[in-house]
Amino acid sequence: xxxxxxxLLILAxxxxxxxxxxxxxxxxxxxSDLILLFLLAWSLxxxxxxxxxxAVVAGVLISIGSAMPFFTPLVGYLGAVSISKLFQRRVxxxxxxxxxxxxxLGTLFQHAVYAAGLIVSGAPIAWIESLDSVTIPSVLLNLIxxxxxxxxxxxxxxxxxxLEVEV
Amino acid sequence: xxxxxxxxxxxxIVIILIVGGLLFLALSGYLTPxxxxxxxxxxxxxxxxxxxxISARDLLTTPSDVTALRExxxxxxxxxxxxxxxxxxxxxxxxxxxxxxxxxxxxxxxxQYDYIAATVIxxxxxxFLQYIIIDKGTEQGVRxxxxxxxQQGLVGRVDAVIANASRIKLITDSTSxxxxxxxxxxxxxxxxxxxxxxxxxxxxxxxxxxxxxDVVLTSGLGGNYPPNIFIGQVLSTQQRENALFQTxxxxxIVDFSSINAVLVINNFQSVDISPLIPEQ
Numbered sequence: 001x002x003x004x005x006x007x008l009l010i011l012a013x014x015x016x017x018x019x020x021x022x023x024x025x026x027x028x029x030x031x032s033d034l035i036l037l038f039l040l041a042w043s044l045x046x047x048x049x050x051x052x053x054x055a056v057v058a059g060v061l062i063s064i065g066s067a068m069p070f071f072t073p074l075v076g077y078l079g080a081v082s083i084s085k086l087f088q089r090r091v092x093x094x095x096x097x098x099x100x101x102x103x104x105l106g107t108l109f110q111h112a113v114y115a116a117g118l119i120v121s122g123a124p125i126a127w128i129e130s131l132d133s134v135t136i137p138s139v140l141l142n143l144i145x146x147x148x149x150x151x152x153x154x155x156x157x158x159x160x161x162x163l164e165v166e167v
Numbered sequence: 168x169x170x171x172x173x174x175x176x177x178x179x180i181v182i183i184l185i186v187g188g189l190l191f192l193a194l195s196g197y198l199t200p201x202x203x204x205x206x207x208x209x210x211x212x213x214x215x216x217x218x219x220x221i222s223a224r225d226l227l228t229t230p231s232d233v234t235a236l237r238e239x240x241x242x243x244x245x246x247x248x249x250x251x252x253x254x255x256x257x258x259x260x261x262x263x264x265x266x267x268x269x270x271x272x273x274x275x276x277x278x279q280y281d282y283i284a285a286t287v288i289x290x291x292x293x294x295f296l297q298y299i300i301i302d303k304g305t306e307q308g309v310r311x312x313x314x315x316x317x318q319q320g321l322v323g324r325v326d327a328v329i330a331n332a333s334r335i336k337l338i339t340d341s342t343s344x345x346x347x348x349x350x351x352x353x354x355x356x357x358x359x360x361x362x363x364x365x366x367x368x369x370x371x372x373x374x375x376x377x378x379x380x381d382v383v384l385t386s387g388l389g390g391n392y393p394p395n396i397f398i399g400q401v402l403s404t405q406q407r408e409n410a411l412f413q414t415x416x417x418x419x420i421v422d423f424s425s426i427n428a429v430l431v432i433n434n435f436q437s438v439d440i441s442p443l444i445p446e447q
Contacts, residue, residue, distance in 0.1 A: 019289035029363040031294040067291055067298050067326060067334060114295050123342045125362060133363045134294050
């Protein structure tokens with residue numbers, strides 16, 4: 001119960017930080033996504049079993065607050081967490097490398113979903129322009145913030161799910 | 168007579184004469200070298216002793232002075248810090264007051280509209296979209312479709328509203344289209360946003376001559392925005408071969424990256440003309 005409450009609180013804090021501060025820190029037209037980074041880092045933790053639940057919670061939360069086509073953020077976060085889960089089992093010996101890889105791939109997937117959703121809903125968006133101006137700068141910013149977010153989430157997971165030692 | 172010149176009286180007279188002579192010699196300056204010779208060692212000794220005393224006194228009293236000075240310095244430093252904090256607060260208030268004054272000035276110069284002042288509290292999370300979130304909603308009278316301006320010019324329109332907050336679609340959003348006119352040439356065109364937040368004019372006839380610096384205003388066509396709201400100036404024009412229209416880049420007057428406060432025009436009724444547009 002307590003881990004879920006703490007996770008919900010952290011998610012709310014990250015949402016506020018993202019909306020008020022990190023959305024203003026832009027590189028060309030790209031911006032980092034703290035919630036995506038949180039979900040990716042959270043799902044990379046071995047002891048965490050309910051990362052899918054948090055992907056759904058964050059996706060619905062962002063879908064309600066954002067002007068993106070409805071449920072596009074949900075699809076983006078679920079896909080990114082799927083990638084993260086895939087790499088958690090394959091690159092489990094080097095979690096930092098895994099974090100960087102899933103940040104790169106997760107951001108690409110999320111932006112592909114966003115661009116596709118907007119194009120389907122009628123926005124005049126060109127794929128190349130979105131890649132140049134939004135996606136690549138966003139990937140760069142996400143990679144910059146990936147390390148501190150991973151450190152925070154790793155520490156948090158260690159406190160919420162202490163390892164059981166057999167005597 | 169013999170009693171007068173006895174030995175004791177003679178001794179007294181001699182002493183008086185010697186003293187009187189010494190006084191005479193001293194007053195006449197004949198004894199100065201002798202005085203110097205005798206006083207110089209005394210003065211030297213006094214000086215030596217005085218210097219040592221002052222040194223010893225300083226040694227004993229200075230630490231307490233340093234402590235007092237340090238305390239005084241700490242008090243002054245804290246006062247400086249407080250004053251700097253007050254200065255920063257005052258500067259922030261001055262900035263807010265300037266923004267409010269500018270908004271008020273805009274309201275005075277455009278008295279035909281009623282305004283709701285709002286503070287920008289957030290931005291759209293997705294970098295693909297250009298939206299801001301303000302702290303006024305339906306409880307304060309904000310409704311869907313209301314135009315939003317600053318003291319400088321057009322910002323956008325209300326896209327979604329809840330009780331105490333609203334989402335504003337900026338004119339720089341890639342899905343935004345605003346009908347505008349060029350003030351100098353009386354040309355009507357469409358202002359389009361983009362992914363990067365750049366503004367461009369489209370649908371400008373090829374035979375029209377537009378110059379960099381021409382002022383762009385809302386035309387009021389389409390019923391989404393009131394007419395004659397300042398948007399920006401023409402930066403450059405582009406003409407492509409075989410194109411039906413020329414395009415132009417627009418420098419917006421509003422700095423969309425640093426909007427802190429806006430005005431919602433609450434007595435403008437936007438008209439939805441989409442049912443009148445024939446389906447393609």
